[in-house]
Amino acid sequence: MNRVTYFSICASAGFLLYILEMVRRRKLREEYSILWLAGSVVILVLSLKQGWLVRLAHAVGIAYPPSFLFLVGILFILLILIHFSIAISKLHQMNKRMAQEIALMKGDAPHRKDEQIDGTAS
Amino acid sequence: MEGTSPRILVIIPAYQERRSIGGVVRSLRQRYPYDVLVVNDGSTDRTSESAREAGATLLDLPCNLGIGGAVQTGFLYARDRGYDVVVRIDGDGQHEVEDIPIVLEPILAGRADAVIGSRFLGETGYRGSIPRIFGIRYFRLLVNMTTRYRVTDPTSGFFAINRRLVAFYSDHYPSDYPEVDAYILMHRFRARTVEVPVRMYGRAEGKSSITAFRAVYYMVKVTLSYLINCIRRFG
Numbered sequence: 001m002n003r004v005t006y007f008s009i010c011a012s013a014g015f016l017l018y019i020l021e022m023v024r025r026r027k028l029r030e031e032y033s034i035l036w037l038a039g040s041v042v043i044l045v046l047s048l049k050q051g052w053l054v055r056l057a058h059a060v061g062i063a064y065p066p067s068f069l070f071l072v073g074i075l076f077i078l079l080i081l082i083h084f085s086i087a088i089s090k091l092h093q094m095n096k097r098m099a100q101e102i103a104l105m106k107g108d109a110p111h112r113k114d115e116q117i118d119g120t121a122s
Numbered sequence: 123m124e125g126t127s128p129r130i131l132v133i134i135p136a137y138q139e140r141r142s143i144g145g146v147v148r149s150l151r152q153r154y155p156y157d158v159l160v161v162n163d164g165s166t167d168r169t170s171e172s173a174r175e176a177g178a179t180l181l182d183l184p185c186n187l188g189i190g191g192a193v194q195t196g197f198l199y200a201r202d203r204g205y206d207v208v209v210r211i212d213g214d215g216q217h218e219v220e221d222i223p224i225v226l227e228p229i230l231a232g233r234a235d236a237v238i239g240s241r242f243l244g245e246t247g248y249r250g251s252i253p254r255i256f257g258i259r260y261f262r263l264l265v266n267m268t269t270r271y272r273v274t275d276p277t278s279g280f281f282a283i284n285r286r287l288v289a290f291y292s293d294h295y296p297s298d299y300p301e302v303d304a305y306i307l308m309h310r311f312r313a314r315t316v317e318v319p320v321r322m323y324g325r326a327e328g329k330s331s332i333t334a335f336r337a338v339y340y341m342v343k344v345t346l347s348y349l350i351n352c353i354r355r356f357g
Contacts, residue, residue: 103181
């Protein structure tokens with residue numbers, strides 16, 4: 001095994017454990033961990049199974065097999081970023097609707113703010 | 123409209139309009155029996171207080187949503203309270219309050235679902251800056267090429283809509299720069315839309331939400347969301 005293989009095994013295994021720990025401590029929600037976990041498992045497996053990596057790399061025309069790991073990594077990062085953009089858009093929509101609902105609910109009690117302002121002005 | 127006189131709500135979205143909002147609300151209330159709703163889009167000045175002192179119903183958004191989000195809040199209010207017609211005007215005095223009956227008439231007569239006030243129809247004498255006129259011409263071309271409507275003023279924020287369209291907009295209204303997008307929404311909704319001549323003026327107070335720097339972003343963003351709306355499904 002060459003150094004790049006050792007490195008990718010250590011890095012992906014460490015990364016996998018880190019993500020699992022974050023999920024265990026509830027600092028990362030399960031639905032946002034799935035792509036991270038999948039990415040690190042795929043890279044870990046390809047780092048351990050050199051034969052698979054070589055065959056896959058040659059199948060897509062990559063001469064230097066470890067490059068295929070970078071490709072896999074980049075593809076997963078792209079997927080995760082798209083996932084984030086979608087999640088942010090959903091949050092944006094929810095946030096907008098909540099702000100609107102808050103305004104509509106506050107509108108039912110219009111005098112509360114007046115009283116506060118009158119209190120400070122006088 | 124069911125024999126009784128229709129319930130009409132005037133919606134004014136307001137962001138940092140404390141100098142002008144009071145005057146607009148007062149002149150509305152002097153002239154018309156309509157309810158006036160100001161939606162304060164997270165202003166940090168005394169927009170809310172000015173509007174309320176002038177006698178408007180006020181909704182305070184907890185944060186700035188952008189003009190479309192504020193207007194949509196007004197649509198939600200109108201939908202929930204069962205208003206028959208909604209008029210939307212600016213709070214900065216750009217739109218001539220006296221022209222509201224012109225904008226309302228086709229809806230009250232049952233001839234239209236939406237009436238857009240155009241500053242270019244008739245002898246309104248509007249003079250805008252060159253980039254603004256260019257932008258308006260670009261959007262005019264876009265709307266005229268892709269919808270059944272023939273419009274002169276696609277960015278006009280002076281309009282009236284009936285309750286069917288209020289209900290539709292309550293669920294589908296763009297957050298920022300909504301007016302051009304609204305045409306494709308109306309087209310998809312098969313709304314009967316007409317333009318009528320209204321008077322518009324340069325801004326009396328405050329500055330336009332569209333600065334020169336943002337103009338390019340505005341055109342790209344509106345074009346994108348417009349084209350996406352052409353192929354979107356509306357549930």
